[in-house]
Amino acid sequence: MNGSDLALTTHALRMAEMASDTAMEFFHGRLGVAFKADESPVTQADKAVETEVRRYLKTHFPEHGIFGEEHGVEGDPAGRMWIIDPIDGTRSFLSGHPLFGFLLAHLTGGSPDLGVIGMPALKEVFLGVPGQGASLNGKPIKASGHTRLDQAILYVNEGDKLHRDHPALFDRLMQAGQTRRFGYDCYPHALVAAGHVDAVIDYDLEPYDFLAVAAVVTAAGGVMTDWDGKALNLGSDGRVVSAATPDLHAELLDLVRGD
The missing domain is CATH 3.40.190.80 (D-Maltodextrin-Binding Protein; domain 2)
Incomplete structure (x- = not known):
């Protein structure tokens, strides 16, 4: 992993930790829930997590674009961009089910070259850099190899x-x-x-x-x-x-x- 990739992963893991802490402040609590035009729910937690991550990105990567589920696109999608799903599985989250996640990717030219899957209630963080490997809570992981x-x-x-x-x-x-x-x-x-x-x-x-x-x-x-x-x-x-x-x-x- 080169120095640039290491810097990106370090920041990505920090954002995953921040997102987890913020989401868990709301989980199993009283949620303000609204429904979007497609009838998918959005909670105060979704908005709080994305706002916090956007603030971090604007501080540390002001030249990069941002695409978040709750607040849309800022910057050029053809350049370097971060894409955020603050709470993936809002229906799980609002019903008290622990299998909701936080998703963060870094894109170059619209394609992902780094990804994070955070599972706040499970205390799990998956990190992947294609061509360089994947990890769960810092330990290497690998797909099963099954072919049939x-x-x-x-x-x-x-x-x-x-x-x-x-x-x-x-x-x-x-x-x-x-x-x-x-x-x-x-x-x-x-x-x-x-x-x-x-x-x-x-x-x-x-x-x-x-x-x-x-x-x-x-x-x-x-x-x-x-x-x-x-x-x-x-x-x-x-x-x-x-x-x-x-x-x-x-x-x-x-x-x-x-x-």
């Missing part, structure tokens, strides 16, 4: 939306893998990076939902793309596949396409 879908632990994220919008694909997914679980948000992907889960199918995401995650999964030796097998960037359509290996990833793409 019929032997894989498969998570299906956003299953209710998949069932509604892609019923035939949903039916195929219910026959896939050795073990299947339903999930939401970032943590199933983090488990791919850590080697506990082999694959995740996900749907209807925004860039701040998947770019940090993609950096961590890729850094851990996994593969994460859109459903067409294309690399993820700011322009991706929000349909994603994470897998431990290229072989497993190829099987999942065939399943998604109905091949």
Whole structure:
């Protein structure tokens, strides 16, 4: 890791710690909840975390752009930019469920070259720099290496939306893998990076939902793309596949396409 990367990771981990402390001040407390136009909830905690991280970035990286879920884009997306999801899984957060996360990525030219997945209630921080490795709480992690879908632990994220919008694909997914679980948000992907889960199918995401995650999964030796097998960037359509290996990833793409 060169000096520039080390500086970025040091700052990213500091922001993850700050975000965790702020989120946990609100967790299991009384939350002011509103609903956005798409009916997704936003809490005081989302806004407080993003405001704090933005303030830090403007102090330490004033020349970089910022794209946050709650306050939008500042700066040039084609340059160096940080992307923030202050609380990934607000529905989990507001219902007292601990599997909400904090997502932070550094982008160059719209593609992630550093990612952090913070899990405040679990006291876990995943860090990934593609080409240089991934870690969990400072210890190296690696994807499982499993290559066959019929032997894989498969998570299906956003299953209710998949069932509604892609019923035939949903039916195929219910026959896939050795073990299947339903999930939401970032943590199933983090488990791919850590080697506990082999694959995740996900749907209807925004860039701040998947770019940090993609950096961590890729850094851990996994593969994460859109459903067409294309690399993820700011322009991706929000349909994603994470897998431990290229072989497993190829099987999942065939399943998604109905091949």
